[in-house]
Amino acid sequence: MNYQCIQQLNLRAFKIHFGVRKKTFKRIVKTIKSFQASNKYSNSRRKPLLGIQEQVLVTLEYWREYRTYFHIATSWRVSESTICRIVHRIESELVQSGMFRLPGKKALLRGLNQPDVVVMDVTETPVERPKRKQEEFYSGKKERHTLKSQLIINQETGEIICTFFGKGSCHDFSLFKASGIHLHAEIQGIHDSGYQGIDQFHSNSYTPEKKPKNRELSILEKDYNRVLATARIGIEHINRRLKIFKIFGDRYRNRRRRYGLRCNLLSAIYNYELSLAVTKFKTPTIP
Structure with a gap:
């Protein structure tokens, strides 16, 4: 499983696999990048094993399939704790960004x-x-x-x-x-x-x-x-x-x-x- 292989999926297959459209996925990625840029993430941090696009895909896959962290980590060749941190961080950043919010x-x-x-x-x-x-x-x-x-x-x-x-x-x-x-x-x-x-x-x-x-x-x-x-x-x-x-x-x-x-x-x-x-x-x- 990698981002290059996923890019080859057509629109229908992407929707079935991750539960959202490609346009929605791109909007989520853009929101995460803008949020991290506005909060001035430190460049001294260790470079993550997965890029932002891959982190968003991991979160979508977790919501869509609800497999255990262990099984998703095996697919993406990272540790179980890494998947857990990615999912929690992406969820928190999406909420804090205010882009995806209900009228109330x-x-x-x-x-x-x-x-x-x-x-x-x-x-x-x-x-x-x-x-x-x-x-x-x-x-x-x-x-x-x-x-x-x-x-x-x-x-x-x-x-x-x-x-x-x-x-x-x-x-x-x-x-x-x-x-x-x-x-x-x-x-x-x-x-x-x-x-x-x-x-x-x-x-x-x-x-x-x-x-x-x-x-x-x-x-x-x-x-x-x-x-x-x-x-x-x-x-x-x-x-x-x-x-x-x-x-x-x-x-x-x-x-x-x-x-x-x-x-x-x-x-x-x-x-x-x-x-x-x-x-x-x-x-x-x-x-």
Whole structure:
């Protein structure tokens, strides 16, 4: 495995192997170089075994395949500790650079880029059984220990606006209340049945009708639920795209305190690739 061999991959093969486009990879490399130049890295440091391009590829490969540091180190012919340092350093520098950052909770308040309709959902990532306080991480829905990720997206553009994280035993609605997110009154919210009662906090929110006891749903109620399911299906597709990266889709083995940082980075990278697609298909203006 080396950078010269990877350069020979076509666009589709590169996307499959690393989970991002070549344009995104080049942007990440440019961001890392700019960050290191602005922070005046000392030239007296020992020259790294891998260049910046190779370090970014190692990080992408780790996110995409989520192999152990040992197996990735074997592929790149370096030590296991070197791979660990590279991944942590690239992640930290990307966060500190500010290039890959989500709009945040402030985007849900009144402003120029305020979304008209937002969709909120929670997805779960399995984790290894904790040594302490196991019941806090046990999800009755998944019947295993998990970490929860709450995503809020702009329904029209598919952009991820903000995230929040919690333990597996936390209910979806409780996670929303703990996040401290406030939706502007003019924003329409579409949510699943896990957010029953959210209309007390945001009157312009809609959730499916639950089947009453000893009675079936009416045809009108079934049609209403079908319309809501169609409106919120986009966030399920986004969850699937994020879980292409096995570090987010498979059992998370690392320290849990870094889970949120990595999910935010992957979400911001998804937004960047979404903007590339919008720019590509944007119709040119007539001069």
